[in-house]
Structures are given as structure tokens and as C-alpha cells.
Amino acid sequence: MVRVKTQTEPHRTGPARAVLVLGAGAAALAGAVLLSLVMGSRPTPLPEVWAVFTGGADPFVATVVESRYPRTLLGVVAGAALALAGTLMQGITRNPLADPGLLGVNAGAAAAVVTATALFGSTSVAGTVWWAMPGALAAGLAAYTVGSRGGDGGMVRLVLAGAVVSAVLTAYVQAVALSLPETFESYRYWVVGSLGGRGYDVVWSVLPVIGVGTALALLVCGGLNALALGEEAAIATGANTLWTRSAGLIAGTMLAAGATAAAGPIAFVGLAVPHVVRALIGVDFRLQVPFALLVGPTLLLAADVVGRTIVRPTELMVGVVTAFVGAPVLLYAVRRMRSTS
């Protein structure tokens, strides 16, 4: 995030503006983290939460607030992963409608996790991550193969193919989860996408996968800029488009699979965040990627806070809230397609 300052800017976003926007993004993320610790299905006033941080608080309140730590951490990790996966996919496919949720990648990861759990019993999340990745990759490739048949098919095909893959896999996931209720007791909320009820172990077990995916994403930023010019122009500038595409695809799969294994198939974060990011910081992927790392967690944590408070004393799963917030972005993007397709 700091290295942004040293870059020469090919696009209109000046360094001063970039620093300003990134700073605002960091502040928003800090605010979302704080909100996530303070707000919950049991209200805890700010002074009490502060007392927990400094020590010497009521042990009951301390337990409540501390139970929000892993949840908040998971929100940051999963939000960053989903946002980054969406940015990569929109960059690689040059399609503003691409999203790991809409393209069936998350559903593929979920189907693989559910299969593994049904066959081998309730294994740890650490084990399921390794199942999630081939599932995510297979579903993404299936959607991409069907959706890009016959050359340049426009943006709609990919989404339709993804919708088909998602529908079939979601039906499978729900069928398995409903048929084996005792195996999937702890997965009930996960099937819709939820940050609640998961411990530190879940975060630690997906962190390596998401970390490697993030590093890979940072490596291909420049290549994505070249790719945005179009295949031929990118090759003409000397860019290695095959490397960019395959590394980006692997990174996106790792990120989406890691997030799904931990928090369930959450859609629309990967769709909405890149649109917000482009509107605020421009089209340079070297700025988009770090900014998406700030906006994604902010959005997911904010959605989770809304889900926790809106239906007190129960909770609304975060996947439900992101669908309600993110689907309008899809409608907006469809409306803007008028000139292009």
C-alpha cells in the first residue's frame, strides 16, 4: 500500500489523489472494524468496549466483545479475498459483470466442501480448503468454457453460464446439506454465507491460501493493465498475457476458494467492490488491487454489522445482506451495457 507513492502514473489519478483515496479507504476500514467490535445482537456501549480493550471490564461484556474478534478478523480476510478475486476476474475477462459468486466459482468451492464433508464426516476447515480449490477451479473453468464459446460472445454469456453452474451446484449443496442434517448442523449458516460461529482456527487455516493468492494478485497488477488494452495491443507492448491470465486465474481461484471454505458462498462482494474502486481511484490495476483490499473488508464488515443488528435478537447471514446491497450494482451494470452490447 505504501509503494503506491513511488509509481509513475499513466492514468489521470494523480499520486496526491491516490494517497488521499487510499487513506480514506484505510480510515473507513478502521471504522468498520471498530463497528464490528462494538455492534452486535447484544448491544454493548462504546465505553464498555473500551474498558475491554484496556482491561478491567465486566467479564461478561469482555466475553461478548472477545467473541467478536475472530468474526471481525474473518470478515477482513474474506472480504479482502472476495474483492480481490472479483477485481482479478473482471480484469482477466475484461467483463464488468464478472464475480466469483456469479460465475459459479464460490458455488463450486461450496459443492466440493460439502462433498468432502459428506464423505469423510465433519473434517476441519483446514482440510476442506484443499477440496474447495479444485472445486472452485472446475466450476470457474466450466462457466468460462461454456460462456466464451464461439469467440467474443459479449459480457452476458459468461454471466448466464455462471448462473447455470451456480444454480445446479447450489441445488446440490442444499440437497446434500438437507439430507444429512446432523453432519451439516454447523454448516447451516455457512450454506448461505456467514461470518458468525467460526473461530480463530478457521481464519488461520485459510490464511496461507489467501495470503499466497494476494501475493500473486499483487504480482500480476501491471500485466492486467496491459491486458485491459485488448489481447493484441497487450502482446504488442511485450506483455506476457498467458502468464497474466493463468497467474490471475490461479490467484482468483485461491482467493475465492479460501473465502468460501471459511465463510460460505458469498456473492456480489466481488462484483460490487471493483465498480466502487474504479469509480473512486481510476482504472490503474496497481491502484485498484490495494484499494480493493481496503474496500472489500469494509463492505463485508459493514454488511455483517447490518445483519447482526437489523433482526435482533437473531442474526441475518452476511451473504443475504451482501446480495441485497450488491444486486443493485448488477442492475446498474446491466443498464450501462446499453452502449456496449
Add this chain to the structure above:
Amino acid sequence: MTRTTPSSPKAAPRTRAGEPPGRAAASSPPVLRLGPVALPVHPRSLLWAAVLLLFLAAAAAATLSTGDLGVPLTRLPAVVAGAGEATETFVLERLRGPRLTVAVGTGAALGLAGALFQSVTRNPLGSPDVIGLGAGAGAGAAFAALVLPGVVPVPLGALAGAALAMVVVATATGTGLRHPGRLIVAGIGVAAMAQAFTHFVVSVMARDQASILSAYVNGSLGARSWEHALTIWAVLILVLPLVAALAGPVTVNEMGDELADALGARAAPTRTAAVAVSVVLSAAAVSVAGPIAFVSLTAPQIARRLSTAPGPNLALSALVGALLLVAADLVVQQSPVGDGLPVGIFTMAFGGVYLGYLLVREWRRGVL
């Protein structure tokens, strides 16, 4: 399927893909005349209608007679006549009977709704369940049933939800119902929002009971009563005259707005009426069985392939829809695979595969 040369070159690009518009003209069917009414008779459609009715009767008999509680076929007439044992009467009158009646009516309504909608959008994918009408109706039904119980009847809530979804989709595309691809993508977004709203309503009102949620999100035929059967059949019978009146103009409409106007079928009012009837039928189906996926999509497609008659094949679509839903419900009830799952999950899995096939086929033809 063979493709014949369209009769009007100007209308050709606007005609639905793969449906030979010239077929009717090529072999003019025999016509049934009843005073002032003249109905074209398609022997192939009649034959298939008879076959489908037979299959439907077989599936219905299997629904009533298989399983632990099933009433044996030989005993059915006696039980229907009121001479059965208490258990048999209970199974027929309380469990399987209403469920089967609802399944037949809902399947027929979904098939009809899909046939009308696909026909007037000239888009095989422009089906109420694909473009979010079903999910919208489900959200409306959940709202009426859980938030305003007794204030707003559930079918009315479903109707409001479906109509709202329809308006949002048509507004979001910016081009109304014309552009097939945009229509569907907007439908995906609207369906996601509607499902999220259903989740919200169920978690607030029903304290997050998984079975209730699943019925409202996926669609289920479990625990249906005669009240549900009455709702769906009353709506079906009420809109039947409208559907019959629309059959002719809708068929002409498939040849393109200009040609339809020239032939006196008045494209725009026909489309509005057909969409309205389709929304009412979808809402009625959803209000009794939840948003069951992909029956609206597949039934008219299958009917078209069976019949080869021009137009939306309304009667065949209704029969195929009823057969599909009764068969799917039979699998869910009796097979070890189904194992009491909501029938909507089953139709979603198989309808999804079919949708994928349809997409690939349409793209190979350069449509969309």
C-alpha cells in the same frame, strides 16, 4: 429439427430461433369449424396431448399408491367412493390427494405462464423463473404470510411481489423486455434481491426455521391442503378464457411486431395482456407451492419439440408442466435420492442442466 425458409424475409430475424415459422403454411392443418369459431387441428399435437395425459394419469396413480402409506391401485376406486379404511381415507384426503391436485395445477400454471412469456419475448430464456418473477412472488408470499398474516391474502402478496419484480427487471434493462441477454442478467439480480428479502422476512418472523425458509426460497409441495388446491385451480379456471383468447394473437405475434400489426393482431396490447396473464399464473403457482425453479422454462420448450405446431402450444405446455412437476414430486417423495427434499431443489438441479444445454444451443445459432 429441420428449419424451413421463413415466409417473410423481413420477419425472419425477429422470429424465435429454431421455430420454423413457415411450417404451418407449408402443410395447412385440418380445421375444426363450430359455427363462427374455426380452430386449426394439429394431429401431432392431439396425439401428444393424449400420450401426455396417459403419462400424467400413470404418474398420478403412482403418487397415490406407492410408498409405505400408499393406497393400492385396486383399492383406489373404493376409497374414492368413501368405502375405504380410516388410514386409506386419511392418506387420500389429507396427504396425497391435495398434494397431487396442487402439483397438477401448479405444474400446469407454470407451463402456461412460461409458454406465454417465452412467446411474447420471443426468447426461450425469457421465462418467469429465469427472470426473477418466481423469486419476487416468493418474497411477496413470504411477506404476506409472515408479516401481514390475515391482512393480505398470500396469493395477493405473491402477485404484488411478481409484478414488482417484473417492473424492476423491465426498468433495469433500460430496453423493456426486448434484449434477451440483459433481461436475464437483470433477472438474476432481482432474484438475488428477492431471495435476500425472503431470508430477511423469515429470519425476523419465523425465527429462522430452516424448513419454512426452504419452502419459501426453493418451493415445496409438502403438507399442502385442499385450500391450496382450490386457490391454484380457481385461478387456472378464471384465466382460462383469457388464455384461449390470447392463443391466436400470441402465435401471430411471434412473427414480429410489424407483421402482427399488419395482420390485425395488435402486437403491443397482446404482449401486455400475455405478460399480465403470465404474471398472475406465476404468482398463483408460487403462492401455493413456492418459487419452484425451471418448470416454466422447460415445459414450453419440451412442448414445442413434441408438437412442431406454430405458436406457443399452450395446452401442451400446461400438460408437460403438470407432468414434470408431478413426476419430480414423485421422485422426491419415493426415491432414496429425493428423501423428502423440497421439490424445488430437485427441479433446480435438473432444470439447470437443461438451461445450460439451451444456452449452448442458442449460442451456436448466434442468438443472444
